[in-house]
Amino acid sequence: MPLTLHNTLIKRKQPFTPIAPGRVTMYCCGVTVYDDCHLGHARSYLGWDVLRRYLRWRGYGVHYVQNFTDIDDKILNRAKAEGTTMVAVSERYIQRYFEDMHHLNVMDADEYPRVTEHIGAIHELIGQLAAKGYAYAAGGDVYYQVEQFANYGQLSGRSLATMQAGASGRDLAATAKANPADFALWKAAKPDEPAWDSPWGPGRPGWHIECSAMIRARLGATIDIHGGGGDLVFPHHENEIAQSQAANGKPLANYWLHNGMVTVNGEKMSKSLGNFTTIRDLLDGAWVGYPQPVDPMAVRLFVLQGHYRKPLDFTQDAIAASINSWQTLKAGLLFGDRHGVALAWPAANIQSPLQAPGPDDPWVERFQAAMDDDLNTPGALAVLFELAKGLQREGNRLVHEGKPQSSPDRLLEQWQTLMHLAQVLGFEVPDDSDTDAVSGDLDDAAIAGLIQQRQIARQQRDFATADEIRDQLAAVGIAVVDQPDGAVRWHRQ
RNA sequence: GGCGACAUAGCCAAGUGGUAAGGCAGAGGUCUGCAAAACCUCCAUUCGGCGGUUCGAAUCCGCCUGUCGCCUCCA
Known part of the structure; x- marks a missing residue:
């Protein structure tokens, strides 16, 4: 019987067949490192850890990549609030991520690419999208034009038409986007924030482009498995697909896996x-x-x-x-x-x-x-x-x-x-x-002696003394077991 | 409003057409001077509700009710 996995792309289970026999490439969206991980993160990474362990047990060689998003508004806000730098904040929470995951016995990924290490790859990808007519610059920002991508909405099961109908509450006038569903590939630099030079002016990457760039850089155009939390299906993974497939002309991932949310009081x-x-x-x-x-x-x-x-x-x-x-x-x-x-x-x-x-x-x-x-x-x-x-x-x-x-x-x-x-x-x-038994200073001979004393007390029906000895032994972690035939066994708890 | 999930005992949870896995908690019993521990046994005629298909449904179909997720940053 083959391994079957639920593929969000087709919304049902499907036998798993990797691109290369016996080898699996796998990418899962990692954390934005601006705070400690909570149980929702634990659930997600524990799940991918089990998938990976199971694939290995099934005989596959697994190449697993998980990113750290180390540039983001929340990291910057945290740095500002603490009077420190973005790098200091992200380094700290990367360390703490590893501590937490190691406690849970989550195996380390094979690679942990960071956004700040892939600015060049991101520029290259945006450049290709612009050249192919999928991206446009506006006021120092660069946006992805979703209408250009025929299959936009396929993963999350929505269409541009219905999305626009539902997007009534937002302030659309304040953006330079041609279409409200367009999303930023590159954001123009703001004062006092880290920025990188680019063909479109100084700025930093948008939220979704990092994963597309890092997957291509580390694993290639098409990978076997892409995982992430169910809350990332839209817009994050939808946009990853739009970016990568528009640029590469190939599917980004054959199997999309998503974990359910951790809830509190529902x-x-x-x-x-x-x-x-x-x-x-x-x-x-x-x-x-x-x-x-x-x-x-x-x-x-x-x-x-x-x-x-x-x-x-x-x-x-x-x-x-x-x-x-x-x-x-x-x-x-x-x-x-x-x-x-x-x-x-x-x-x-x-x-x-x-x-x-x-x-x-x-x-x-x-x-x-x-x-x-x-x-x-x-x-x-x-x-x-x-x-x-x-x-x-x-x-x-x-x-x-x-x-x-x-x-x-x-x-x-x-x-x-x-x-x-x-x-x-x-x-x-x-x-x-x-091995942390608390049997104190008592060695086996001393224990045997006390048990002998208790037996004598019991035979004399002096149960007060017998119970006192039992309590004394219990206090140092020795359990006394009276047996039907009158014999007594003991063991360390 | 649009899209999508889920609903199984006190709690967690598997099972996707053949008559309800597993865990936790609980109950009774055995043993014992009494305990403790241990061992044994028990613990959903029923799977949110109502219809339908079928020899047969928790499992398929329809409707209803309830809960949740996404549509905005998010594992």
């Missing part, structure tokens, strides 16, 4: 509505809805438990549920580290679990069927949870009863499968997360 999370929660606030415990640090993997789970094209409502309950769910998945992922030795697994398997299961493994088949269907991560996660739950249960049996039900070999197989598939979705447990 409303889109956005800067302008002020209802956003930044990634770092959530991770740092600074979100009022859940005033404790949230494990980044729980955030990843929160995002991937919903399908990428549907709206994702951000609520306290949903985050809390994801935090709990992550505990289950985590227990499954840690199974080998916790119990591999007790099960006498070969040390090499415990240390390098990522050996690929066979393609006919039923777990893998189910996982792949879900993911092949337009990246159905909720369906794929069901497979991971069944594996994780089973392992968690067997781990508990081992701790509480001394042995599991399944054979060590079978458990090893399941653990390897879980580790393998989890990594395709980007779920990982940091190495040090299971």
